[in-house]
Amino acid sequence: GAGVSQSPRYKVAKRGQDVALRCDPISGHVSLFWYQQALGQGPEFLTYFQNEAQLDKSGLPSDRFFAERPEGSVSTLKIQRTQQEDSAVYLCASSLMETSGLNEQFFGPGTRLTVL
Amino acid sequence: AQKVTQAQTEISVVEKEDVTLDCVYETRDTTYYLFWYKQPPSGELVFLIRRNSFDEQNEISGRYSWNFQKSTSSFNFTITASQVVDSAVYFCALSEGTSGTYKYIFGTGTRLKVLA
Numbered sequence: 001g002a003g004v005s006q007s008p009r010y011k012v013a014k015r016g017q018d019v020a021l022r023c024d025p026i027s028g029h030v031s032l033f034w035y036q037q038a039l040g041q042g043p044e045f046l047t048y049f050q051n052e053a054q055l056d057k058s059g060l061p062s063d064r065f066f067a068e069r070p071e072g073s074v075s076t077l078k079i080q081r082t083q084q085e086d087s088a089v090y091l092c093a094s095s096l097m098e099t100s101g102l103n104e105q106f107f108g109p110g111t112r113l114t115v116l
Numbered sequence: 117a118q119k120v121t122q123a124q125t126e127i128s129v130v131e132k133e134d135v136t137l138d139c140v141y142e143t144r145d146t147t148y149y150l151f152w153y154k155q156p157p158s159g160e161l162v163f164l165i166r167r168n169s170f171d172e173q174n175e176i177s178g179r180y181s182w183n184f185q186k187s188t189s190s191f192n193f194t195i196t197a198s199q200v201v202d203s204a205v206y207f208c209a210l211s212e213g214t215s216g217t218y219k220y221i222f223g224t225g226t227r228l229k230v231l232a
């Protein structure tokens with residue numbers, strides 16, 4: 001498919017477990033964003049990549065959150081020692097060019113993380 | 117500070133009624149971008165429209181229209197002759213360059229229910 005894909009779609013973790021969420025952006029898209037969407041809320045920015053460079057991680061809520069995009073395509077969001085407050089939908093988005101307001105972001109279906 | 121307010125949490129209308137979704141934004145930048153996204157039950161955010169701060173022309177696309185007014189910092193979205201398939205959560209988002217990343221600042225969304 002030509003869209004942004006994310007896996008797994010659903011993840012249940014016990015508190016304290018580590019999880020890894022994967023994002024496959026649209027091929028050729030330079031920019032990649034991660035957002036966190038709590039139930040009934042709008043998505044909130046976590047981090048931004050331009051190719052393999054992580055240019056903004058100001059939205060990561062704690063040092064338990066880590067993201068990477070080593071080859072400038074696929075990205076992984078890792079959460080260590082998960083807590084119940086980490087339960088949310090994690091959305092990945094990509095856009096064609098480097099950071100610019102001129103390009104809309106294309107979103108994946110999200111990964112719903114539930115921490116028990 | 118940047119902020120997007122969608123005061124309407126939920127709206128219910130009967131099919132074929134017109135409905136307007138409100139969006140009010142705050143930003144100090146003179147150059148910024150506004151977006152509307154639709155989030156159906158499947159969860160994937162679907163891009164609807166982008167406007168930049170220098171273009172206040174209203175836009176119409178089929179049954180959808182958007183009214184951008186800088187004087188009131190509003191970017192409202194109207195659906196004419198609503199249909200059941202329009203039922204979804206709609207998000208307004210602001211993007212500007214202060215952070216350097218043009219990340220999105222989302223509102224809390226408006227859930228639209230169109231009843232047959």
